Amino acid sequence: MFATKPHHTSVSGLTTAEATLFYSKTVERYARFFDRPEQRLRFLNNTVTHQVACKEKLDRALESYNFIKKLGLYERIKSTGFYDRLLDLWLHRSICRELKEMLPSASDERRKLLQRSQASFTTRLLFRSYEMRRLLYGVAATACVVALLGFAYTAVWTARRVNVYLASRGRIERKNTNSASTQNALIADSSVKHLPDYRPEKVWLVEQQGAYERYSNGARILTDFETANHARGFYVLPHNQATLVKTSSNDGAQVRREPIGIVYHTSESDMLPFTSDNNASIETHTRGLLEYVRKHKSYNYLIDRFGQVYRVVRDTDAANHAGNSIWSDAEGVYVGLNESFLGVCFETNSKSDSLDEQLTEAQLVAGRLLTQVLRSRYNLDDANCVTHGLVSVNPSNMLICYHHDWARNFPFAAFGLSDKYKVAPASVSEFGFTYDDEIAEKLGGDVWSGVKLGEEEFRRRAEQSDMTPEEMRPRMRERYHQQMNLTLRLRISHPAEAEASRQTDGSAAAPVTSSSSSLSSRSNARPT
Ligand SMILES: [Zn+2]
Numbered sequence: 001m002f003a004t005k006p007h008h009t010s011v012s013g014l015t016t017a018e019a020t021l022f023y024s025k026t027v028e029r030y031a032r033f034f035d036r037p038e039q040r041l042r043f044l045n046n047t048v049t050h051q052v053a054c055k056e057k058l059d060r061a062l063e064s065y066n067f068i069k070k071l072g073l074y075e076r077i078k079s080t081g082f083y084d085r086l087l088d089l090w091l092h093r094s095i096c097r098e099l100k101e102m103l104p105s106a107s108d109e110r111r112k113l114l115q116r117s118q119a120s121f122t123t124r125l126l127f128r129s130y131e132m133r134r135l136l137y138g139v140a141a142t143a144c145v146v147a148l149l150g151f152a153y154t155a156v157w158t159a160r161r162v163n164v165y166l167a168s169r170g171r172i173e174r175k176n177t178n179s180a181s182t183q184n185a186l187i188a189d190s191s192v193k194h195l196p197d198y199r200p201e202k203v204w205l206v207e208q209q210g211a212y213e214r215y216s217n218g219a220r221i222l223t224d225f226e227t228a229n230h231a232r233g234f235y236v237l238p239h240n241q242a243t244l245v246k247t248s249s250n251d252g253a254q255v256r257r258e259p260i261g262i263v264y265h266t267s268e269s270d271m272l273p274f275t276s277d278n279n280a281s282i283e284t285h286t287r288g289l290l291e292y293v294r295k296h297k298s299y300n301y302l303i304d305r306f307g308q309v310y311r312v313v314r315d316t317d318a319a320n321h322a323g324n325s326i327w328s329d330a331e332g333v334y335v336g337l338n339e340s341f342l343g344v345c346f347e348t349n350s351k352s353d354s355l356d357e358q359l360t361e362a363q364l365v366a367g368r369l370l371t372q373v374l375r376s377r378y379n380l381d382d383a384n385c386v387t388h389g390l391v392s393v394n395p396s397n398m399l400i401c402y403h404h405d406w407a408r409n410f411p412f413a414a415f416g417l418s419d420k421y422k423v424a425p426a427s428v429s430e431f432g433f434t435y436d437d438e439i440a441e442k443l444g445g446d447v448w449s450g451v452k453l454g455e456e457e458f459r460r461r462a463e464q465s466d467m468t469p470e471e472m473r474p475r476m477r478e479r480y481h482q483q484m485n486l487t488l489r490l491r492i493s494h495p496a497e498a499e500a501s502r503q504t505d506g507s508a509a510a511p512v513t514s515s516s517s518s519l520s521s522r523s524n525a526r527p528t
Pocket of ligand 1: 264265266321388403405
């Protein structure tokens with residue numbers, strides 16, 4: 001770093017006498033600052049003595065640390081020139097200190113002396129720098145502080161900018177979600193299409209033990225009451241088919257075997273007060289109910305008051321849960337939902353004189369989890385998750401709401417589903433089923449809003465066929481019975497399933513005629 005030009009390239013390994021000579025050559029150049037020979041000599045002696053002492057101190061220090069020797073660092077320090085540079089730095093520090101000590105303290109006199117001296121420009125500059133070192137340190141320190149502050153400010157500014165950006169993005173996204181949900185609400189209000197963008201969360205089986213299954217969303221399904229019934233099989237009826245459906249099962253129409261939706265029920269069984277001192281009795285009641293449901297193959301699932309989920313009739317098989325019933329989606333119309341929909345029953349009943357069913361907190365949670373499991377497994381559309389009260393019909397008098405479990409107040413939102421009370425039921429809009437004062441009264445004064453939409457739709461349809469709704473209604477009842485019979489024949493045409501159906505309680509095992517009300521009376525007897 002400094003322009004020293006010694007004879008030796010390195011001071012390492014020099015004796016004290018050699019080192020003295022080596023340093024003298026450098027120090028002599030600075031001695032030119034002094035006019036008087038005795039001053040020069042004193043400066044030379046003081047500086048070189050100090051420097052030689054420094055060198056000896058450094059050598060002793062390097063030798064006294066064992067680890068430096070062991071690692072061979074001593075040699076490396078010397079061979080890389082680090083040793084020389086360190087001593088060089090010390091030498092110039094010693095020179096400057098000594099100069100400052102010996103030169104006149106008055107700045108004018110000192111400046112004159114420096115200008116007069118024969119010292120080289122580099123030497124003078126170096127000394128000047130040494131003199132002003134505190135100022136230079138100050139400048140350097142200030143520069144560092146300014147740089148650090150600048151960095152910190154830039155960081156804060158950037159963070160603010162990022163925050164502002166993210167906040168604006170958030171606002172845009174929230175705006176989008178808001179408009180999307182408004183749109184969904186409109187769709188749910190107007191037609192059968194609801195939450196079209198909603199995709200059920202993917203749920204999978206994690207563990208299957210002897211008596212239970214555990215799913216990735218936390219759902220647990222108990223299987224110790226599981227039983228079989230006849231295999232599912234149904235046709236999808238096209239929309240707006242005022243004329244009759246095909247009456248043969250081998251007409252090329254595709255038979256469907258996978259469930260297409262869920263119908264929610266209540267057990268309408270006796271309820272004990274839901275308190276801890278009734279624990280044992282509540283469980284005894286549940287057991288009794290489960291045995292009844294298993295014997296009659298009433299539902300695919302039962303959720304007890306403690307939120308335990310039991311599978312009763314296997315998913316692949318139809319349960320006797322919905323009886324005379326109709327629902328539709330964008331694809332088509334379904335008649336007799338035992339075959340096409342899974343039946344999920346909550347152990348609860350409605351309060352006397354009202355249709356207000358109560359669910360426990362545990363049932364709400366379990367119902368939501370089970371809904372996710374079934375929707376994920378069978379890719380069930382939100383449009384096909386509905387309640388018994390909304391799908392049940394009585395073909396003998398063409399009235400809706402024969403069974404009225406969850407005919408109102410079903411917590412659709414809590415299960416991640418859209419409100420089906422706002423949807424026109426196909427029973428009303430396509431088949432012309434209607435309601436009377438008794439039903440309206442039962443429902444708290446009036447039917448749900450979807451029924452009104454359905455009535456308008458049916459009136460429009462009758463008009464298009466140049467009929468009054470009253471003229472069209474008997475035709476539609478005929479269509480309904482034919483469709484039900486078609487479904488029954490489908491079962492009987494499969495020998496194994498016919499065998500299975502003979503082993504059940506026999507409900508709806510035989511085809512019925514349009515004039516017969518036996519189908520409705522039998523399958524509506526129980527359960528709800
Ligand atoms: Zn029911």
